[in-house]
Amino acid sequence: AQSVTQLGSHVSVSEGALVLLRCNYSSSVPPYLFWYVQYPNQGLQLLLKYTSAATLVKGINGFEAEFKKSETSFHLTKPSAHMSDAAEYFCAVTPARNNNDMRFGAGTRLTVKP
């Protein structure tokens, strides 16, 4: 079975600082990994995805994530936080491209201080 663990339910950074949101996965087969963002009172939006191509994946709004098989990690980073990045971020894994059993992490709430 596949699963993801997000380390840290709340992360707080200052505006302009590095953002690092951690996600570790468990999968018996090569995984497809995703990061979603949820802004207040909105649905989830896809930030980026890893589907076995390049290990460094670039997404929207300056975010990127690196797939590290040796560490079973898919951490999300952004060099410089902006106030508008404040949101809830979810890591997700699915074992195959058309598998409906997408497993989500518990989420990490990012706060950006001025």
Place this chain on the structure above:
Amino acid sequence: NAGVMQNPRHLVRRRGQEARLRCSPMKGHSHVYWYRQLPEEGLKFMVYLQKENIIDESGMPKERFSAEFPKEGPSILRIQQVVRGDSAAYFCASSLQGVPEKLFFGSGTQLSVL
């Protein structure tokens, strides 16, 4: 994503009543997914439907829960005889091709059972 419409936004029910949650997918999308998010937990897959068909309901509780996606009209998630443990945020997502990586989410329905 504003394209997937869920209503109501908030729903309050007393124990034993029925809850009906509605989801209108994005225009042209014929694949609908329902997820449930319990407090401090990630989203958990419930059911995957195409027009008039249930494709995968492996995440759906065996009793009291049902879902449909008729030829005309929104998808409905129905919970009969609600209990306090049903209190959660219920998210609907739609896709054009039935591929999880191309999911578009609604803003969710927050169900509170008194």
